[in-house]
Amino acid sequence: MQYGHFDDKNREYVITDWETPLPWINYLGSDDFFTLLSNTAGGYAFYKDARLRRITRYRYNNLPLDQDGFHIYIKDNKTVWNPGCRPCGTKLDSYECRHGMGYSIFKGEKNGISVSQKMFVPAEDNVLLYHVSIKNNSDTTRKLQLFSFVEFCLWDANDDSTNFQRNYSTGEVEVHGSAIYHKTEYRERRNHYSIFWCNRKADGFDTDMDIFNGPYGSASEPDAVLEGKCRNSIAHGWRPCGAHQLDISLKAGEEYTVVFGLGYIENPDDDKWEALDAVNRTRAEQMMARYSTDAEVSAAFNELRTLWNNLLGNFSIKSQDPRLDRMVNIWNQYQCMVTFNMSRSASYFESGMGRGMGFRDSCQDLLGFVHMIPGRARARILDIAATQFPDGSSYHQYQPLTKRGNLAVGSGFNDDPLWLIAGTDAYIRETGDYSILDEMVPFDNNPDLSQPLMEHLRRSFNYTVTHLGPHRLPLIGRADWNDCLNLNCFSAQPGESFQTTGPSEGPVAESIFIAGMFVKYGKAYERICRISGNNVEADECARHIAEMEEAVLKDGWDGQWFLRAYDAFSKPVGTHLNEEAQIFIEPQGMCVMAGIGKETGEAEKAMRSVHERLETKYGVVLNNPPFRRYHLELGEISSYPPGVKENAGIFCHNNPWITMAETVLGHADEAWDLYQKICPAFIEDISDIHRTEPYVYSQMIAGKDSPRFGEAKNSWLTGTAAWTFLSISQGILGIVPDYDGLQVKPCLPSHMDGFSATRLFRGTSYSITVKRAKKGEQTGLWVDGVRQEGFIIPAEGKKEASVTVIIG
Ligand code: GLC
Ligand code: GLC
Numbered sequence: 001m002q003y004g005h006f007d008d009k010n011r012e013y014v015i016t017d018w019e020t021p022l023p024w025i026n027y028l029g030s031d032d033f034f035t036l037l038s039n040t041a042g043g044y045a046f047y048k049d050a051r052l053r054r055i056t057r058y059r060y061n062n063l064p065l066d067q068d069g070f071h072i073y074i075k076d077n078k079t080v081w082n083p084g085c086r087p088c089g090t091k092l093d094s095y096e097c098r099h100g101m102g103y104s105i106f107k108g109e110k111n112g113i114s115v116s117q118k119m120f121v122p123a124e125d126n127v128l129l130y131h132v133s134i135k136n137n138s139d140t141t142r143k144l145q146l147f148s149f150v151e152f153c154l155w156d157a158n159d160d161s162t163n164f165q166r167n168y169s170t171g172e173v174e175v176h177g178s179a180i181y182h183k184t185e186y187r188e189r190r191n192h193y194s195i196f197w198c199n200r201k202a203d204g205f206d207t208d209m210d211i212f213n214g215p216y217g218s219a220s221e222p223d224a225v226l227e228g229k230c231r232n233s234i235a236h237g238w239r240p241c242g243a244h245q246l247d248i249s250l251k252a253g254e255e256y257t258v259v260f261g262l263g264y265i266e267n268p269d270d271d272k273w274e275a276l277d278a279v280n281r282t283r284a285e286q287m288m289a290r291y292s293t294d295a296e297v298s299a300a301f302n303e304l305r306t307l308w309n310n311l312l313g314n315f316s317i318k319s320q321d322p323r324l325d326r327m328v329n330i331w332n333q334y335q336c337m338v339t340f341n342m343s344r345s346a347s348y349f350e351s352g353m354g355r356g357m358g359f360r361d362s363c364q365d366l367l368g369f370v371h372m373i374p375g376r377a378r379a380r381i382l383d384i385a386a387t388q389f390p391d392g393s394s395y396h397q398y399q400p401l402t403k404r405g406n407l408a409v410g411s412g413f414n415d416d417p418l419w420l421i422a423g424t425d426a427y428i429r430e431t432g433d434y435s436i437l438d439e440m441v442p443f444d445n446n447p448d449l450s451q452p453l454m455e456h457l458r459r460s461f462n463y464t465v466t467h468l469g470p471h472r473l474p475l476i477g478r479a480d481w482n483d484c485l486n487l488n489c490f491s492a493q494p495g496e497s498f499q500t501t502g503p504s505e506g507p508v509a510e511s512i513f514i515a516g517m518f519v520k521y522g523k524a525y526e527r528i529c530r531i532s533g534n535n536v537e538a539d540e541c542a543r544h545i546a547e548m549e550e551a552v553l554k555d556g557w558d559g560q561w562f563l564r565a566y567d568a569f570s571k572p573v574g575t576h577l578n579e580e581a582q583i584f585i586e587p588q589g590m591c592v593m594a595g596i597g598k599e600t601g602e603a604e605k606a607m608r609s610v611h612e613r614l615e616t617k618y619g620v621v622l623n624n625p626p627f628r629r630y631h632l633e634l635g636e637i638s639s640y641p642p643g644v645k646e647n648a649g650i651f652c653h654n655n656p657w658i659t660m661a662e663t664v665l666g667h668a669d670e671a672w673d674l675y676q677k678i679c680p681a682f683i684e685d686i687s688d689i690h691r692t693e694p695y696v697y698s699q700m701i702a703g704k705d706s707p708r709f710g711e712a713k714n715s716w717l718t719g720t721a722a723w724t725f726l727s728i729s730q731g732i733l734g735i736v737p738d739y740d741g742l743q744v745k746p747c748l749p750s751h752m753d754g755f756s757a758t759r760l761f762r763g764t765s766y767s768i769t770v771k772r773a774k775k776g777e778q779t780g781l782w783v784d785g786v787r788q789e790g791f792i793i794p795a796e797g798k799k800e801a802s803v804t805v806i807i808g
Pocket of ligand 1: 482
């Protein structure tokens with residue numbers, strides 16, 4: 001079943017039935033100011049950091065769900081409704097929500113009145129705009145009222161939802177004309193406030209939420225709206241809000257427009273005040289002036305569209321399958337941008353208070369984003385590297401606002417350092433910019449400990465070399481990519497963190513997954529050394545890598561698949577000798593991607609075992625059989641019920657590893673088969689089972705051992721975005737940025753005859769055509785008619801070039 005449809009021409013998903021199984025959201029904003037917005041205008045806004053600079057309040061886990069947001073109310077006599085349907089839930093004559101690239105539009109119609117509410121965050125500005133138009137389609141004059149409403153958060157979202165004894169007494173606002181200034185804590189240690197304004201003279205306002213709603217009031221029936229009269233309340237503590245009342249009279253056929261803005265303003269420390277108790281409003285007034293007319297707002301919207309046209313123009317394809325095209329050209333890249341911006345901080349499953357940016361998460365997000373804005377990827381790499389410790393290990397997370405490592409979680413996730421190599425490698429391949437290696441970057445955010453980025457990579461590589469266990473395999477530490485495989489934790493107390501309990505670095509437990517990573521990204525580091533002219537070090541790396549491959553094939557192989565790990569007692573994990581979890585997905589994907597056992601047959605066997613043991617109709621589960629008992633020595637993974645999350649869920653993030661591994665072995669049909677199994681656009685028609693948005697990937701789909709097999713959770717913020725983008729663009733379509741140029745060597749499934757693509761690479765726009773060889777025709781790659789050695793387009797610095805690739 002579907003709740004809407006794709007509109008590829010406009011790059012939108014159009015929801016036509018508002019009662020989606022879960023709120024289906026979009027992200028507005030691409031620099032510092034962000035808004036999460038659902039298909040019924042629920043959501044919240046924040047500046048830079050969803051925990052520390054929350055602008056509006058949001059109650060997760062609420063009843064009813066998704067109550068807080070950016071709703072507007074239309075009062076038409078006794079009928080009150082919203083163009084996004086909620087919170088009133090009044091039945092409309094028509095409804096549609098269009099989620100597009102950085103904007104959403106709600107269109108509702110009721111009793112001859114149609115309303116469009118277009119919401120977006122302009123490029124490079126800290127404001128959420130609503131462009132609202134109301135049209136009277138009936139043949140009589142109509143008197144209506146429009147109400148806006150937002151609820152302010154007192155900045156630190158965590159404190160805001162826990163510390164009521166203080167924060168019910170701190171709220172402060174000012175009102176000037178139609179502009180409501182939310183200035184809680186501005187008098188003391190903050191130099192920022194938010195504003196909520198409209199570009200017309202308001203007929204009333206409220207800033208105290210309990211007065212607007214009435215005692216025990218609710219968002220679906222605010223007193224002020226039902227009565228058609230705001231109270232002009234000035235908040236003094238309690239729960240500050242922003243609400244406007246606009247009285248409107250529309251002749252038959254007449255249209256009315258109004259702009260609302262929710263902005264974030266910072267003032268210099270020494271220029272905060274206009275007078276005692278009166279904030280300096282200059283910057284707010286400048287912001288309001290920027291969007292005072294319909295024309296200005298439309299221009300800002302068009303700029304946003306141009307920005308996305310350009311961003312998505314860097315890479316696009318045309319194939320026989322519109323579902324494939326819309327994922328590659330639009331939604332997968334869009335999600336890569338969102339994960340790059342958010343890491344795992346703020347979604348409808350991540351509260352924005354729990355974690356900041358993840359070290360490994362952000363390094364992987366880069367992989368799918370770097371071709372869009374390489375400069376931002378570069379800056380991010382340097383930020384991440386600055387949270388590395390001098391010994392090569394790193395903070396697992398950091399706060400985006402402060403860029404400081406998060407002490408509560410600390411370090412000890414032994415895969416983290418290698419992801420820094422992965423991210424840097426991808427950046428250099430994309431850009432050819434080796435100067436990044438010379439950038440001075442602090443260790444542990446301490447400028448006195450600055451070293452060139454190359455030194456950071458060296459320590460990343462050496463961290464594995466110097467942390468090997470009894471089988472000469474990498475020590476796992478607190479966990480590797482799988483945060484829930486906690487081999488050194490032994491937690492028996494409720495409430496303890498599986499990630500931070502126990503010694504960070506057990507001297508015994510080892511990870512075959514990290515071994516695979518070390519081989520894969522170690523080779524990248526070796527290559528960087530060689531290109532930098534450091535052959536001695538490169539040779540040394542090659543030796544370590546060869547030893548690691550040997551160790552994996554000797555002690556990391558179970559006979560039909562790669563083992564997952566050795567636990568703290570040196571007992572194998574992920575072996576046929578165990579009763580539960582005999583096989584895990586991660587080492588199969590990573591080791592085969594690294595090429596381990598490719599020549600000697602283990603890689604082929606491992607892939608076969610994945611098909612036989614882990615693959616289902618909805619994707620590949622993480623392990624099988626699932627854990628049914630809690631294993632103290634394995635940690636959180638065995639705490640989840642069978643079939644969900646890391647315990648035998650279809651953890652989407654590592655499905656594309658298998659897709660890519662298949663392409664490494666030349667298994668084109670198998671690679672495609674798996675690609676489309678978890679691909680949102682391919683499973684749109686089971687939206688009732690899948691339940692999350694059909695335009696983006698989710699972290700997890702319940703596996704075959706779950707009673708809710710096929711149901712997805714944790715949409716949006718997942719490494720799946722970047723990895724599926726790699727698996728399709730690089731693995732299957734075969735367009736791979738390489739050090740010396742762009743490689744085009746597709747591994748196309750048998751049903752595909754070819755495709756065409758546009759790829760901007762290091763300043764050249766390549767028009768690529770891929771075709772199958774006709775009988776007797778030779779295969780190869782031609783640039784502007786000239787045949788090349790192999791399948792690499794040498795970087796030449798032309799503006800445009802046309803590339804033909806003939807494959808077998
Ligand atoms: C979550 C984490 C990621 C981890 C994965 C598997 O998605 O953000 O870092 O690798 O879970 O546990
Ligand atoms: C939990 C989740 C895992 C996530 C981790 C982050 O363990 O199951 O997916 O990566 O928390 O700390």
